Amino acid sequence: MIAATAAVAFVALSSAAVALFPRSILVFLLFQGSLLYAYVARIPGWLRATLLGAAVLVLMPAIGTYNGYYLEVATQVGAYSWAIFGSPHANVLFGGTGFPLPSWWFYPFLLIGLTVAAGTGVVLGLPVLRLRGDYLAIVTLGFGEVIRVLANNLDKPINVTNGPRGISPISRPPLPLEVSYAVGFYFLALLIVVVVILVNRRLEDSHIGRAWEAIREDQLAAQAMGVPLVRAKLLAFASGASFAGVMGVVFSAKQVFINPESFTFLESIGVLAMVILGGMGSIPGAIVGATVVTVLNLQVLKGLSLWLNELKNAGVTIFGYNLANLPTQLEPAKYERMIFGLILVLMMIFRPQGIFPARRRQRELGEQ
Amino acid sequence: MDFELLVRIFPQVLLDGLLLGFMYALIALGYTMVYGVLEFINFAHSEIFIVGAFVGVELLLGLKSRGVLDTAPWPLVLLGVMLAGMLASGALAVTIERVAYRPLRAAPRLIPLISAIGMSFFLQDVIRLTESLWRNAFNLVYPTLEPLNERFELTSTLDVSAKSLVVIVAALLMLWGLHALVNRTKIGTAIRAVAEDQAAASLMGIDVNRIISLTFLIGGAMGGAAGVLFGVQYGLINPYTGFIPGLKAFTAAVLGGIGNIPGAMLGGIVLGLLEAFAASYMSLLTGGAFGAEYKDIFAFSVLILILIFRPKGLLGEVVRERA
Numbered sequence: 001m002i003a004a005t006a007a008v009a010f011v012a013l014s015s016a017a018v019a020l021f022p023r024s025i026l027v028f029l030l031f032q033g034s035l036l037y038a039y040v041a042r043i044p045g046w047l048r049a050t051l052l053g054a055a056v057l058v059l060m061p062a063i064g065t066y067n068g069y070y071l072e073v074a075t076q077v078g079a080y081s082w083a084i085f086g087s088p089h090a091n092v093l094f095g096g097t098g099f100p101l102p103s104w105w106f107y108p109f110l111l112i113g114l115t116v117a118a119g120t121g122v123v124l125g126l127p128v129l130r131l132r133g134d135y136l137a138i139v140t141l142g143f144g145e146v147i148r149v150l151a152n153n154l155d156k157p158i159n160v161t162n163g164p165r166g167i168s169p170i171s172r173p174p175l176p177l178e179v180s181y182a183v184g185f186y187f188l189a190l191l192i193v194v195v196v197i198l199v200n201r202r203l204e205d206s207h208i209g210r211a212w213e214a215i216r217e218d219q220l221a222a223q224a225m226g227v228p229l230v231r232a233k234l235l236a237f238a239s240g241a242s243f244a245g246v247m248g249v250v251f252s253a254k255q256v257f258i259n260p261e262s263f264t265f266l267e268s269i270g271v272l273a274m275v276i277l278g279g280m281g282s283i284p285g286a287i288v289g290a291t292v293v294t295v296l297n298l299q300v301l302k303g304l305s306l307w308l309n310e311l312k313n314a315g316v317t318i319f320g321y322n323l324a325n326l327p328t329q330l331e332p333a334k335y336e337r338m339i340f341g342l343i344l345v346l347m348m349i350f351r352p353q354g355i356f357p358a359r360r361r362q363r364e365l366g367e368q
Numbered sequence: 369m370d371f372e373l374l375v376r377i378f379p380q381v382l383l384d385g386l387l388l389g390f391m392y393a394l395i396a397l398g399y400t401m402v403y404g405v406l407e408f409i410n411f412a413h414s415e416i417f418i419v420g421a422f423v424g425v426e427l428l429l430g431l432k433s434r435g436v437l438d439t440a441p442w443p444l445v446l447l448g449v450m451l452a453g454m455l456a457s458g459a460l461a462v463t464i465e466r467v468a469y470r471p472l473r474a475a476p477r478l479i480p481l482i483s484a485i486g487m488s489f490f491l492q493d494v495i496r497l498t499e500s501l502w503r504n505a506f507n508l509v510y511p512t513l514e515p516l517n518e519r520f521e522l523t524s525t526l527d528v529s530a531k532s533l534v535v536i537v538a539a540l541l542m543l544w545g546l547h548a549l550v551n552r553t554k555i556g557t558a559i560r561a562v563a564e565d566q567a568a569a570s571l572m573g574i575d576v577n578r579i580i581s582l583t584f585l586i587g588g589a590m591g592g593a594a595g596v597l598f599g600v601q602y603g604l605i606n607p608y609t610g611f612i613p614g615l616k617a618f619t620a621a622v623l624g625g626i627g628n629i630p631g632a633m634l635g636g637i638v639l640g641l642l643e644a645f646a647a648s649y650m651s652l653l654t655g656g657a658f659g660a661e662y663k664d665i666f667a668f669s670v671l672i673l674i675l676i677f678r679p680k681g682l683l684g685e686v687v688r689e690r691a
Contacts, residue, residue, distance in 0.1 A: 128675070135622075135679075139672060139675060142619070142668035143668070143672075145665075145668060146664070149664050272485070327501055334496075335493045337489040338493035338497070340489050341485075341486040341489035341493070344483065345483050345486040345490060348482050349468070
């Protein structure tokens with residue numbers, strides 16, 4: 001009962017705070033925190049559903065109508081949430097919505113993107129079935145480079161990707177609701193994320209999910225118990241890639257422009273950092289991780305840049321050093337690698353199971 | 369298809385390939401030595417390599433601004449710069465091992481790998497930050513050592529620059545030195561013992577932690593030397609330059625059989641040659657449809673093929689699987 005009251009109060013307070021201080025990052029993080037609290041607290045299921053539902057369906061878009069930034073964050077979080085799978089296939093997801101098809105084709109293309117990506121996953125998976133662990137990681141990295149080089153150069157002999165110039169403009173999907181585009185996209189991303197989460201949760205305890213888990217723990221034992229190794233592994237490649245493919249289509253429609261540089265290794269590592277931060281295999285973890293990393297990148301680094309620039313222009317002096325003399329090449333906004341790297345190293349050393357560990361990982365990594 | 373042209377450029381391509389191959393071999397040693405003792409891919413090795421290149425360029429630029437670069441004897445300058453690069457890279461490698469890998473030695477395999485990837489990214493931006501603060505630029509050009517630009521005409525279709533010769537000779541010397549160190553000295557025996565069986569080695573009175581640090585030091589130093597040579601040979605470096613050569617060198621290490629030192633050398637040379645020939649001949653052989661830009665794809669396809677058909681590499685032993 002106390003927990004329930006606390007959860008309601010927490011969500012209500014933080015929502016009010018967000019309404020009052022729409023531009024503060026701290027308040028926004030507080031709001032996210034309250035949602036998480038509602039998610040993990042020991043409260044009745046219906047209350048949890050109502051609280052989260054109200055926050056996600058009503059509050060966020062309502063706030064969003066007068067402050068676009070939250071939707072930016074929320075949509076990015078949505079776009080990145082496929083990372084729940086931790087699939088390394090971010091580079092594979094050329095959802096090619098580039099042709100001048102009527103814009104409603106976007107929806108069928110979600111399916112096409114899914115199928116094509118799943119197919120790509122299988123094609124990539126076939127040759128590396130025999131590899132495990134670090135070899136597999138390096139080979140997928142190699143594949144990422146291969147795809148990028150291909151995308152960069154497939155403007156001849158037949159122009160498929162338009163090379164480094166990229167494809168633009170990509171038509172945006174028509175939305176059924178009479179709302180602003182940002183709000184509409186938010187709901188679209190939300191819908192897809194919900195579907196992805198539902199599918200994932202069902203997969204986890206399904207026949208296939210258990211087979212995957214068995215293979216992960218001990219390949220030989222799994223095979224002895226009758227798990228079809230090849231089929232299960234290919235299925236894992238296909239399903240991981242298909243989620244990425246769907247998000248690739250959404251991503252390209254949101255950005256209106258893609259080129260090979262949109263899918264660099266950096267993006268994959270950013271996603272990896274989100275997953276690791278939140279906790280591998282944990283759905284709330286992935287959402288928290290995505291939020292924190294996105295806010296760090298979009299807000300903190302950029303804010304630092306702006307602030308430094310202002311100080312520079314004002315010619316402030318610190319300890320006898322005039323900030324106007326700072327090198328012009330010093331742009332904090334460009335140092336996202338440092339953040340990703342720090343997150344990865346620190347998390348591995350101090351909390352490899354992540355902030356919100358999945359139960360299984362906790363058992364594996366938590367008790368050392 | 370112009371057959372005569374194919375034949376005419378052959379020696380030049382061979383030379384370029386060897387040059388690239390020695391470079392890969394030097395970097396690959398760092399991967400393979402660490403893998404030999406820890407069964408772990410030191411992903412940050414590409415940054416250890418590029419740090420060597422940056423230390424080199426800073427020293428050379430420093431000498432240049434004092435006006436002594438052109439008056440000092442170039443072998444001495446090059447030797448000093450290489451030693452400094454090796455020292456810096458070696459020290460960095462040891463530090464990374466101490467900070468980011470040693471606490472994770474008992475953890476599941478994926479954990480140190482992720483830590484290494486994080487370290488790699490972190491270091492890239494640390495280099496960028498340092499250079500931005502210090503020099504207000506992070507794309508740096510190696511100052512030229514004039515005598516190294518001289519070209520010798522061997523035949524009418526083949527000429528070689530002094531630079532390339534120096535790089536090849538230096539690389540060969542280092543590969544030979546490492547081979548001697550590992551196979552003929554007590555330290556080398558200790559390294560091989562630790563690679564074979566850590567527990568047994570420590571029972572024989574070998575300080576395993578010290579040997580692991582030493583392995584990182586040697587591998588890092590080789591990478592640093594390769595960094596300086598890379599800068600001297602190709603000129604332009606930035607903090608992100610190391611990634612692709614690093615990935616290629618890892619490919620070379622796998623190609624030769626990871627954990628196997630002669631294998632890394634052989635793998636590097638084979639990969640360098642393959643790449644040089646792919647870059648020069650692909651366009652000629654396909655009538656211009658696929659050009660030199662596909663050479664990276666070629667290199668990674670080799671990696672994948674090797675892993676499928678001969679996972680232990682050209683010279684390697686069977687890789688044991690650790691659950």
